[in-house]
Amino acid sequence: MTPRSTVPPSPSPNGIRRVRHLLILAGSLIAATAGAQGDSVAISHDDPRIGLRAGYNDAAExxxxxxLVGHGARPQNFGNAQNLGDFAFLNGDLAFKGNLAFQGGFxxxxVWDISNxxxxxxxxxxxxxxxxxxxxxxxxxxxFSVEETRGRVDCGGQGVTDTVSAERFRGVRIFDISDLDHPKQVAAVQTCRGSHTHTLVIDPNDPENVYIYVSGTSVVRSGAELAGCSRGASLTDTTTSLFRIDIIQVPVAAPQNxxxxxxxRIFADSAGAIAGLWQGGAHGEGTQTxxxxxxxxxxxxxxxxxxxxGACSGNGILLDIHDPVHPKRIAAVIDPNFAYWHSATFNNDGTKVLFSDEWGGGMAPRCRATDKLTxxxxxxxxxxxxxxxxxxxxKLPVVQTDQENCVAHNGSLIPVPGRDIMTQAWYQGGVSVFDFTDAAHPKEIAFFDRGPMDATKLLLGGEWGTYWYNGYIYASEI
Structure with missing residues (x-):
């Protein structure tokens, strides 16, 4: 489940002094105070987050x-009161423009006005x-990313029943939002695996275009529905729609084109084999699969x-994107503690890269006392x-319950000169702000958490992503 905002070229001169609040949208806004002292990364068993009262709207915090300074309630047409964890209505990631926060979802x-x-x-x-x-x-x-087979070109809610259909849409939608009351879809670019996430790429040498790196993680559609798509799973099948990303060029003056x-094929090895990185499986006794x-x-x-x-399922990779249409892999790393490489974050000067592992897919409790800290x-x-x-x-340095889906998820840097500080969502583990200036000894310096959605069973919930923006931390609650 899913950051990728471009890192600012230089830190904010105001630094952490402005980070004092948290706001949660369709579910709040948070802030961390200046000069907070770090806690040990080791797991804490004497922590106020332990034993919080459960509840949907009245959980202990x-x-x-x-x-917590603000909260935006979920609109009625963006939820299912009969099934609080309904996947079809999950909230997702955030993007910002001026005094507006755009909250994507399933x-x-x-669009939230965050002037106040x-x-x-x-x-x-x-x-x-x-x-x-x-x-x-x-x-x-x-x-706007779309990956599910129910997606329609016309944005309709009735889904698509046919196995092959010209009405189905999976890819990246492009909306003109100059009139917020009437967003207009001006393009819908189809891709073979849809778009689970995407990344906006701005080339300083090409002001006429922007580029979208499309990460597709869903099933490959039939070639009968979209020409060129191939479901071949063989590691030697060079026609397969696996083992690649897609790059969309968007003319700024004519986005309809x-x-x-x-x-x-950014996973290819030096001999040109397209499946050149991790083949899947465990790394030995006591390691992850x-x-x-x-x-x-x-x-x-x-x-x-x-x-x-790139956080690319089995590996973390580094790409040279000086030519954004032809990215080249220059490094690849692996960690036997990782189940699924999910997201990546640069520090401000680009000397560190933080990768996150979404073990359990975001739907399982993975912050229990029995779960390894790595x-x-x-x-x-x-x-x-x-x-x-x-x-x-x-890792979140406090134990969570069996009723709380919890694992590392989306976050962003908090721009502080001379320090590397990040805010990160942990689903029902809440929000954790940590300092990784000393990369070998990262320390939590602030947190926000509430009790589980239900005391007896796991209901999917918590914070999807947290982002620092103009002095506040905004959280998207699923």
Whole structure:
């Protein structure tokens, strides 16, 4: 389930002094205070997050070095009161523009006016089912990921029943949002595996176009539905739609002409074999079983230094993107503690890359006392040129219950000069802010958490992603 915002080229001069609040949308906003002292990364058994009262709207809450200052309630047409964990209505990731926060999701997107972060208001919502609704924004264009087979070209909610249908849409939608009351779909670029996530790439040498790196993780559609798609799973099948990403070129002045311009084989080995990285499986006794590297879940770009980091199921990779249409893999790493490489984050100067592992797919309790601190965690690497060297791990340092889905998920940097600080969502593990300036010894410095959705069973819930924006941390609650 799913960051990839481009890292700012330089830290904010105001730094952590402005990070004082948390806001949760369709579910809150949080902040961390300046000068907070770090806690040990070792698991804590004497922590106020332990034993919190369960509840849907009335769960007990606790925070340290943060305070909850705002909350936006879920619109009625973006939820199922009869099934609180209904996948069809999950909220997803966030994107920002001015005083607006765009919240993507499996049922469409919501736009929140955050002019007053302590009182966010719903500006508009747009129903367009298809999951998982990963959003990004460039000027007046909203890009929106669709991967499910129920997605329709016309955004209808009736789904698609035929096995092969011209009505089905799986790929990246492009909306003109210059009139927020009437968002207009101006393009819908189909891809073979749909778009689980996507990454906006801005080439400083090409102002006429922007590029979208598409990460597809779903099943490959039939070639009868979209020409060129191939379900071949053989490691030697060079026609397969696996083992690649798709790159969409979007002319800024004519977004309706957006199209796929390349599908690079970024996992190929030096001999050209397309399945050149991890083949899937365990690494030995006591290790994780790691997914095969035939897809990227998420890619984070740092255009200012011409690099991208990809979290690609079985590997973490580093890409040279100076030519955004033809990215080249320059490094690949593996960690026997990782089940599924999920997301990547650069620090501000690009000397570190943090990869996250979504062990259990975000739907399982993976922060229990019996779960290893290096499983379902973050792995931090030093970057020197095209080399990635392992430095340390970070995991939520408090035990969660069997009733709480919990694992490392989406987050972002908090721009603080001279320090590497990140806010991260852990689903029902809440929000954790940690300092990884010393990459070998990351320390939690702030947190927000509430009790489980239900005291007797696991109901899917919690924070999908947390993002620092203009002095606040915004959380998207699924």
């Amino acid at each position: 606790v925070a340290r070095n943060m305070e 049922n469409g997107f919501q 972060p302590k009182s966010p208001t719903l500006r508009t919502s747009f129903v367009c089912p298809g999951g998982q609704g990963d959003p990004s924004i460039y000027k007046n264009l909203l890009f 957006a199209r796929v311009v390349n599908s690079p 790691t997914s095969q590297t035939n897809q990227c879940h998420d890619i984070t770009v740092y255009s200012a230094i011409g690099l991208a980091a 499983w379902g965690a973050d792995a931090i690497f030093y970057r020197t040129g095209d080399k990635l060297t392992p430095a340390g791990h970070y």
